[in-house]
Amino acid sequence: MLTFFGILILIIGVISLVITPFFNSSKALAWFTKTRSLQLIAFGFVLSVLSGLLFYAEPGTAYAVQYPWGSQKAVFRQGIHTKMWGRLIPIQFELPIKYVIPDSEGDLGEQSQYANVDKAKYWAFSDAVKARIATSVVISINTVDEDQFLSVADRNKTERNLIRSRIIPNIDQSIKNTCKLMDAQDYISGQASDFDRYFKDQLENGMYVLEEYITNESVETIGDSMTIRTITNNKESKQKRFRIKKINGEPVRERGNSLKSYGLTVIQAVVTEIDWESTFDKRLQLQKEEVAQTQLEKQQAEREFYRAQKETAKGEAEKATERAKLEKQQIQKTIEAETRAKVAEFNLIEERKKYEVAQFKAKTQKTMADAQSYENAKLVTAGLTPQERAEWEYKTSVNVARELKDLRLPQIYFESGGKQGEQGNLLQNLIGAELAKKMLSKPSSKR
Structure with a gap:
């Protein structure tokens, strides 16, 4: 650009320098003097040379x-x-x-x-x-x-x-x-x-x-x-x-x-x-609608799935509650049954003890009965009935005391030269014989 303007100014200066002597009387060209024409030529030359000599490098x-x-x-x-x-x-x-x-x-x-x-x-x-x-x-x-x-x-x-x-x-x-x-x-x-x-x-x-x-x-x-x-x-x-x-x-x-x-x-x-392209746009739109429908159905399926899961969980919770209730009843009945079993076991032990006590009593009674029977047998062997023996024992116990009070033993008796124990037996035999004779005589006299 500078080169263009420089060359243009140079041409104007040369032209003005050439034609100015021929038109001295012209007022239009009065400004273009010889000096000014030379200045234009010099300025145009410098301008044209300067643009070709240097340049400005822009950044970037x-x-x-x-x-x-x-x-x-x-x-x-x-x-x-x-x-x-x-x-x-x-x-x-x-x-x-x-x-x-x-x-x-x-x-x-x-x-x-x-x-x-x-x-x-x-x-x-x-x-x-x-x-x-x-x-x-x-x-x-x-x-x-x-x-x-x-x-x-x-x-x-x-x-x-x-x-x-x-x-x-x-x-x-x-x-x-x-x-x-x-x-x-x-x-x-x-x-x-x-x-x-x-x-x-x-x-x-x-x-x-x-x-x-x-x-x-x-x-x-x-x-x-x-x-x-x-x-x-x-x-x-x-x-x-x-x-x-x-x-x-x-x-x-x-x-x-x-x-x-x-x-x-x-x-x-x-x-x-x-x-x-438009055909693919239509296909994409259909795919988007299909994807949206699929997502909607998927969400609905997931919602139904979670609803089913919720119902299942609810059923499991109710089942667990019912199971806990039945287990509680079962435990209660088990405890009651165990209690009854324990009570029955204790009753059995008590009855067993009673049975053992009764056995011991029965054995005792049997032993006593056997002893009494043995004694009665001995009495029978001796010629006395049990009634008579009992009556005899009673009367003996009553009359012995009375007769002993009235008993008069002989003043004089003989004793052998035996031992002291034998003397005691002789005395007892005498007393017994006397008492027996009196007791046996009294009932016969009453009859």
Whole structure:
């Protein structure tokens, strides 16, 4: 711009210097004196030279300066630097590249002069579902290796050409390969993070080499363990899929197709939005409704399950209460039965003691009866009945005392020369004989 203004001022000064001598009388050209024309020429020359001699490096931008004599240099710092009428190739430190889904009016939204924004394209997933994929990618250039930066700048000439010919084709190829690795249903079912990971890895390290393989449709089993039914679709039982080709566990990549070879680093590569085709949107809506219905039925089933559990628990509680009540009654009856058994046992022991006492009494009575019978037998043997013997004993006990009172023994008796014990026996025999004679005589006299 300065060069343009400088050259313009220089031309005006030269023209004024040439035509001023021929129009001295013109009032319109009175201001353009010879001195002023020379000043304009000098100012225009300096201005045009100054713009080609120096340039201002903006912050966040790297410059490749290519001099007229064939040398070049890289400028990474902001400020004023020498240009020496050389060529400048400015490239930003970070290159934002965005794919945006336009609105209903086709507007891409607010744009930035430092970002490269394009309309999002349609891409087909493995199951042939198409969608517009909006991405946000940020690429960083190499500001450490000056030679590599100059090589990239020299081969691509401009920043726009670098983006259009190198970066965007890699982004498109990465999206295409990543879409082949999964179904649309897989993406919305939780593999969105895998999509971002595959996308960024291919951008930075190179495109995957994909290989085809055939998958058999899994057999769907319906029913319980008693009735098994399977559903298969013979027309779609086999499906062609793609997967990453690997050798020794490492993915095989295409050679020479990597941003890393240009000294570019992927700082960010994410999918910001996906606009599915209308048919898939309808399918998603039906799936959402089906999922919502399934969740509702699941909640109802869980509610019924917990209600059944509650009723079961309530029944178990009532059963436990009834069991405790019956066990209490059982314990009470058991205790009563044990008490009666103890009482009966004690009664049995008491009766046994009574029986033993009665046995002892009976034995005693029997012994006494046997003794009495023996005695009676002796008396009978002696000629006396028991009655008579009893009467005799009574009378003897009564009359002995009386007769002893009136008994008059002989004044003179003879004793033998026996011992003293024999004398006592003789006396007793005499007394007994006398008494017996009196007692026997009295009853006979009464009769």
